[in-house]
Amino acid sequence: MKQSFVIIGLGRFGGSICRTLVESGQEVLAIDSSEDRVNEYMNIATHAVVANAQDEMTLRSLGIRNFDHVIVAIGEDIQASILVTLMVKEMGVPDILAKAQNEYHARVLEKIGADRVVHPERDMGQRIAHNLISKNILDYLELSDEFSLAEINVSNRKFYGKTLDELDFRQRFGLNVVAIRRGKQDPIVTPAAEEVVQKDDHLVVIGRDEDVDYLDEKMN
Ligand code: ADP
Incomplete structure (x- = not known):
């Protein structure tokens, strides 16, 4: 069944998820604040947008709440990852997966309602x-x-x-x-x-x- 995904952050982790989902025939909206990263995924993702996901108005205007799954794949910037996860949760997205950088980060993400928290390096x-x-x-x-x-x-x-x-x-x-x-x-x-x-x-x-x-x- 075709499902819709938003991937926020197109580093190695988010990028790899994006490629695999698209190869499996899923619909993917890819978001990154870096124009270079977005250009790289322009022809891979269903839609690719340059945007700062910390901006709530932008997230709303992209219709994030209508997607089935959101993947918060922001790397180093823990504060951004937490804030974005919180906003996406408040918008009522049914399934949120977030990438944690360390154990504390993972605990915070779980507390604020991420449905799944992954720690790929660990x-x-x-x-x-x-x-x-x-x-x-x-x-x-x-x-x-x-x-x-x-x-x-x-x-x-x-x-x-x-x-x-x-x-x-x-x-x-x-x-x-x-x-x-x-x-x-x-x-x-x-x-x-x-x-x-x-x-x-x-x-x-x-x-x-x-x-x-x-x-x-x-x-x-
Ligand atoms: P990885 O370990 O997966 O390679 P990176 O730190 O390289 O992680 O990638 C994280 C991506 O998330 C980067 O491409 C960065 O531009 C993006 N990113 C970070 N903060 C934001 C934000 N607020 N909005 C959108 N994209 C962001």
Whole structure:
């Protein structure tokens, strides 16, 4: 379904979101106070406008409140990011995603009503660190303080040729296998209990951090 998005701030983060949304066929209004940045996105975004998003009249005249989602992707200027998020919230936009620079910034954004707060540098750092610590953990996403989603390479022969049911993931490991990646083929999403695990499969699992670590140890 086609949805409408406003992206405020066309740095690396906002720019990358803009490209991906447009490639997925979504409608995107891109805003930046820098003319150079806007020129760069003129032929990419559905509409691109040079404007200072801190100016409430400008935001109103652009009809921001009629969009489904607003992404506040202002980088360094924390004060601007907070003010813009607050104004967009007051205009009644149904879904606001804001980028935080640090933990304090994130807390303020949550308090003033951002529906989602992301911290791309920190999150990417965590993903890469887990991948550096363990050669079996190929990707890692923290879902909360206790739970995560991880993609784990099946490198222990004890797992090969057994079904998910026989391996008893839920009971033995407390983990749910939500997908299996096998070579170049499309991932097997929500695999059946009879699915046979093969050498070099990648299991995408969800569970408690300690359970993910335990499975990781078992792969060695
Ligand atoms: P990133 O880490 O995503 O590369 P940047 O700091 O490079 O972040 O990018 C943030 C963008 O937000 C810049 O292009 C900047 O011009 C834009 N920006 C900052 N403040 C405002 C504002 N008040 N209104 C509109 N755009 C803004």
